[in-house]
Amino acid sequence: MNIQTGHQKPARHDQSQTRREPGNGDRLRVQLISDPAGLVEFKGSRRVVVSIHVGPAVEMVCRRAGQSHRGTAIHGDIDVIPAHTPGVWELQGPDAALVLGIDEALLKELAAEYGRNPDELAIRNRFQVRDVQIEHLAWALKAEMEKGYPSGRLYLDGLAIALGARLVRDHSSFSFGISQPAGRMAPAKLKEALTYIESHLSNDIRLRDIAAVAGLSVSHFKAQFRRSVGMPAHRYLIRRRVEHAAALLRSSDMPIDQVALESGFAHPSHLAMHTRRIFGLSPRQVRDSGQ
Numbered sequence: 001m002n003i004q005t006g007h008q009k010p011a012r013h014d015q016s017q018t019r020r021e022p023g024n025g026d027r028l029r030v031q032l033i034s035d036p037a038g039l040v041e042f043k044g045s046r047r048v049v050v051s052i053h054v055g056p057a058v059e060m061v062c063r064r065a066g067q068s069h070r071g072t073a074i075h076g077d078i079d080v081i082p083a084h085t086p087g088v089w090e091l092q093g094p095d096a097a098l099v100l101g102i103d104e105a106l107l108k109e110l111a112a113e114y115g116r117n118p119d120e121l122a123i124r125n126r127f128q129v130r131d132v133q134i135e136h137l138a139w140a141l142k143a144e145m146e147k148g149y150p151s152g153r154l155y156l157d158g159l160a161i162a163l164g165a166r167l168v169r170d171h172s173s174f175s176f177g178i179s180q181p182a183g184r185m186a187p188a189k190l191k192e193a194l195t196y197i198e199s200h201l202s203n204d205i206r207l208r209d210i211a212a213v214a215g216l217s218v219s220h221f222k223a224q225f226r227r228s229v230g231m232p233a234h235r236y237l238i239r240r241r242v243e244h245a246a247a248l249l250r251s252s253d254m255p256i257d258q259v260a261l262e263s264g265f266a267h268p269s270h271l272a273m274h275t276r277r278i279f280g281l282s283p284r285q286v287r288d289s290g291q
Contacts, residue, residue, distance in 0.1 A: 026103055027102070027103045027105075027106045027157070027160045028100065028101065028102060028103070028106075028156065028159075028160040028163075029047065029099075029100070029101035030098070030099075030100055030101075030141050030142075030145050031098070031099040031100075031101075032054070032096070032097075032098055032099075032142065032145070033096070033097055033099055034094065034095065034096045034097075035089075035091060035094070035095045035096075036091075036094055037091050037092060037093050037094060037095075038090075038091060039088065039089070039090055039091075040088070040089040040091060040095075041086070041087075041088050042064075042081075042086055042087045042088070042089070043086050044083075044084050044085050044086040044087075045081075045083060045084070045101055046083055046084065046104070047083055047101035047102055047103055047104065048080070048081070048082060048083050048101070048102045048104060048107060048123050048167065049079075049080070049081040049083075049099060049100070049101055049102075050078060050079070050080055050081075050099070050100040050101075050102065050134065050138070050163070050167070051078070051079040051081065051097045051098070051099045051100075052076065052077070052078050052097060052098045052099075052100075052134075052135065052138045053073040053074060053075060053076065053077040053078075053095070053096070053097055053128075054075060054096045054097055054098050055075060055096045055243070055244075055247055056075075056093075056094075056198070056244070056247070057072050057073065057074045057075070057195065057198045057199065058072070058073050058091060058092060058093040058094065058095050059071075059072050059073075059091075059092035059093065060072075060073055060089055060090060060091050060092060060095065061089070061090040062079070062087060062088070062089050062090075062127060063087060063088050064081065064085055064086060064087030064088070064125065065082070065085050065087075065125045067125060067127070069127035069128065071127070071128050072195060073095070073128055074191070074194050074195050074198045075194070075198060075240060075243070076130065076135050076194070077128040077129070077130065078126065078128070078129050078130065078131055078134055078135070079126060079127055079128065079129075080123060080124060080125065080126035080129070080167065080171050081125065082122070082123040082124070082125055083104050083123070085125065098138055098141070098142050100138060100141065100163065102160065102163060102164055102167065106160065106161070106164050107121060107123070107164050107167060107168055107172075108121055110161070110164045110165050110168045111168050111172075111174065114168060114169070114174065116174050120173065120174075121168065121172055121173060121174065122172060122173040123167060123171060123172050123173075124171050124172060124173070124175075126171060128191075129187070130187055130190055130191065130228075131166065131170065131171075132228065132229060132230050133166050134163065134166050134167075136230060137159055137162055137163045137166070138163075140159060141156075141159055144156065144159075183223065183224060183227045184224060184227045184228045185214065185216075185221075185224040185225060185227075185228040189214040189215060189216070190214070190225075190228050190229075192213050192214055193210050193211075193213055193214040193221075193225065193233075196209070196210055196213045197210060197236070197237055197240060198240070201237075201240060201241050201244050201263060201264050202261070202262050202263060202264050203264065204264075205237060205264070207221070207222070207233060207234070210233060221233070237264075238274055239278060241263045241264045241265065241274070242263070242271070242274045242275055242278050242279070244262075244263045244264075245259050245260065245262075245263035245265070245271055245275070245283070245286075246275070246279070246286050248262060248263065249283055249286045249287040250286070250287065256268050256271070256283045256284065256287075259271065259283065260283075268283070271283055
């Protein structure tokens with residue numbers, strides 16, 4: 001498994017340094033990258049790229065494969081970029097993304113496992129979609145990367161295969177589009193709810209307010225959100241507040257009590273309780289570790 005990490009703009013161009021693990025092929029690369037506001041050009045990659053937006057929302061326009069998309073990228077939004085497909089982003093603010101590069105040979109192997117002709121496989125070009133399974137796999141890879149890959153090669157291979165299977169099944173010419181299981185929120189409604197949460201992390205958000213944005217009753221919203229995101233809305237909100245606080249701790253000298261308020265916590269002790277639960281670190285340790 002090849003692992004690629006970095007925070008430089010060239011990473012968007014598939015040019016940052018790679019740490020190689022001998023004898024494990026070239027099936028997956030993982031990068032955590034950031035770009036400033038402005039124009040970002042992507043020259044394309046020989047891999048299929050899955051890019052998951054991380055952190056604060058940002059308005060952007062993206063053009064690739066003869067298509068154009070304008071919208072607000074929020075935490076967890078996913079772009080799927082076919083191999084050898086260049087693109088251009090116009091960013092209205094700083095952007096961060098977890099970028100996964102999947103080897104096409106692995107995808108063809110998985111297509112054959114599904115009983116399909118690998119030569120007919122074509123990965124779809126996707127802009128800002130939601131896919132809870134891919135998102136969970138991505139966060140697992142991000143956590144593994146940030147800890148220095150303690151679980152080893154076998155664990156990474158398993159995640160690569162799971163990610164590749166999801167791409168073949170729901171984001172390729174062999175699929176009928178992203179499946180929408182019964183009981184889940186419609187993608188447009190989910191996007192509205194998540195955008196509202198991202199825009200109000202520092203505020204006192206009420207469940208009925210988020211439900212109203214999605215056009216649902218509170219009871220229907222609670223059930224559909226949990227099925228769509230994989231966790232209850234209140235737990236998702238706390239996690240995003242903690243992640244927002246961690247980003248502020250890493251990127252600024254803002255006092256911890258101010259970070260707590262900016263992230264929607266009434267008191268620094270509330271922030272500390274949740275950073276310990278989610279990260280296993282105090283706010284000061286988050287700041288000192290840079291993770």
